[in-house]
Each structure stands twice: as structure tokens, then as C-alpha cells.
Amino acid sequence: MSSTANGVWTVSYSAPSSGGGSSSSSRRYDVSAPSVKHGDVTVSPKSASKGDTVTITVKPDSGYELDTLTVKDASGSKIKVKDKGDGKFTFTMPASKVTVSAEFAEIETLDFADVSTDAYYYEAVKWAAKKGITGGIGNGLFGPNQPCTRAQIVTFLWRAAGNGITTGTGDGKFSPDATCTRAQSVTFLFRAIGKLVDSKAEFSDVLTDSYYANAVAWAVENGVTNGIGDGLFGPDNSCTRAQIVTFLFRAYQGK
Numbered sequence: 726m727s728s729t730a731n732g733v734w735t736v737s738y739s740a741p742s743s744g745g746g747s748s749s750s751s752r753r754y755d756v757s758a759p760s761v762k763h764g765d766v767t768v769s770p771k772s773a774s775k776g777d778t779v780t781i782t783v784k785p786d787s788g789y790e791l792d793t794l795t796v797k798d799a800s801g802s803k804i805k806v807k808d809k810g811d812g813k814f815t816f817t818m819p820a821s822k823v824t825v826s827a828e829f830a831e832i833e834t835l836d837f838a839d840v841s842t843d844a845y846y847y848e849a850v851k852w853a854a855k856k857g858i859t860g861g862i863g864n865g866l867f868g869p870n871q872p873c874t875r876a877q878i879v880t881f882l883w884r885a886a887g888n889g890i891t892t893g894t895g896d897g898k899f900s901p902d903a904t905c906t907r908a909q910s911v912t913f914l915f916r917a918i919g920k921l922v923d924s925k926a927e928f929s930d931v932l933t934d935s936y937y938a939n940a941v942a943w944a945v946e947n948g949v950t951n952g953i954g955d956g957l958f959g960p961d962n963s964c965t966r967a968q969i970v971t972f973l974f975r976a977y978q979g980k
Contacts (some may be wrong), residue, residue, distance in 0.1 A: 746823030762831035763789040773818040781806070781814040785829050792830035808978070814890055823878045835865040844869070846967040858884045859970065870965035876901030878913055878969055885973055887916040890976050908937040908960035911950065914976055915940035922946045928958040935960070949975045 734921055753772040760766075764785040773779050783791050794814060797802040799821035806816045816823075833855065840850050850867055853859045858881050862868040876899075905913075919940065925933065926941040939959055944950050949972050953959040 727819075739903065742898065744747070752805065752820075754820070754956045756818070756836040757822070757976070758825040758827075761827055761829065764791070764827065764829075766825060767825045768825055773784075775818055776819040778815050779818050779823070780809075781816070781825055783812045783827060788832055791828040791834050791877070792828045794823050794825070796823060796826045797827055811954070835867075836865060837861055838865050838866050840869060846971045846974075847872065849971040850967070852974045853970045854976075856885065859966075867966065869965060870906040871966050872903060873910070873966045873969045875899065875903050875905045877966070878905045878910055878964070881969060881973060882913055882917045885977065896955065904963045905969075906960060907950075907953075907962050907964045907968070908941070910964040910972060911944045912937045912940040915943050918976060919943040919947075925960065926954070928952055929956050930960060931958050944972070944976075947976065 751774055751850075753774050755772050756768045756770070758766045758768045758781070764783065766784075767782045769780050769782070770777075780865075781794070782794075783794065785791055791812075794806060796806050798804055798819045804816050804819065804823065806814050808814055811840050833851070834852055835847070835854065837850065840847055843849075846869060850859075850869070854861070862871070921939055921941065922943050922947050925941050926938055927946060928941065931938055931941050935962060941950075941960070945952075950958075953962065
């Protein structure tokens, strides 16, 4: 502090040095992606702060496809990954280092003459066949547009999950050959692997007190199904074999 001739005082102040420290919110953690066979896996950025979005890019070698992609934090806990399409995946960075691991598998062609490679259910049928969930209906056919019976659906689910999901149709009967509705299908799936969610099913034909309301809400939130259009779910519509394996495939992608 100093004074001038006219009596005006001047005060000078210098802020103390921060000492080079950093807050926990700005601390960055490494994201590693070890090299693997039959493809490349890259991450961007390679270090990130808690809450940042990290992008994983997967490029299989010719003749191969991504089989599994796992992201774990420093304690070994799995981190949820979002599939953004075209080989891109994202996750939210935790407050620890992260390891990204992937496995690639040789592409297998389907032996079903009635399942084209551009069908919306192609990947689902391939997944179900590979997992031993279904082997088709014989004679090299899958029968994608055939109605799925109650017996077929619970068999698919038992092979996939092994959990009890139905007690029959009443009067000591199961009705194995009865066509399964969309409502029954998502309810079976929900009971096998689903969990209650806070959201509600926003379909005009799904009443909040219906037995399948929670199942439909779970299915929508987890990307299993979005209904049949025009704000409808179609709970009483027949569920085809293509639809049920697609439901299964979508539900199990996060498992």
C-alpha cells in the first residue's frame, strides 16, 4: 500500500498461487482398451473425468462380428453401455479407471431359407439359434410369421433364462397350443428377467390396472418393444415367432 501527494491511497493485491492442485471433479481417469484378435477397439477420449461421455468404436475384421463388449470400472463392476449404431457405443465415465474388453466371433450364416438378411428379426433369429433357444420348425425353415404358441414361448424363455414365468390358464390347464398374445409374451419375459420401472406404459390400449401394465412399461423403457403404432400396444394381437425372438434378443442385449 502506498500514498500519493494528494492524499490518495493505492492498494495492490496479489492472489496466492493455487499450488497446482486440482478438484476431484476435474480429475481424469484412464480408459484402456487392450488389443484383441479379429478386430479393433478404440476409445475416445483415452482419459476422462467423472460424468464425461466416452465413445467406443468397434471395427471387426472381415468375416467377423462383435460377440461381446464389456466395460468395467476399477472394482470390476460392469458399466452400462449404450449402442449408438454403426459400431459406436458410449458410456458415462465413473470416478475410477475403466477397462474396455471385446470379443469377436466368426460370422455364421443362418440355415433358414425364410429369414432374409435384411429382415428386422434376422439378428434376433441368429442370436436365438446360436444360443440354442430355437432350431426352427424343420425343413430348413424358421416360420417367422407363424403365431407363437404358449408352449413355444415358455420353452424359448426357459432355454434363455430358466425361470418360472407362468402358472397356466386356469382349471389345471396350460393350453400349450393356444396362440400367445403380445401382452402374454412381454409378461412372460418380464417375469423371467424384468424389473419394475418408475415409468408407465403410454398406450391407450394398456390400462394401468391390467396384469401386463408393468411388463409393457418395462419392455418400452428397455427398448424391447415400442408398440404397433398410433399410440397402441396391441396387447391382444397374436405374437409371431419373429416378434418373440426379437423381444428376447433386445431384452438380453444388456445382460
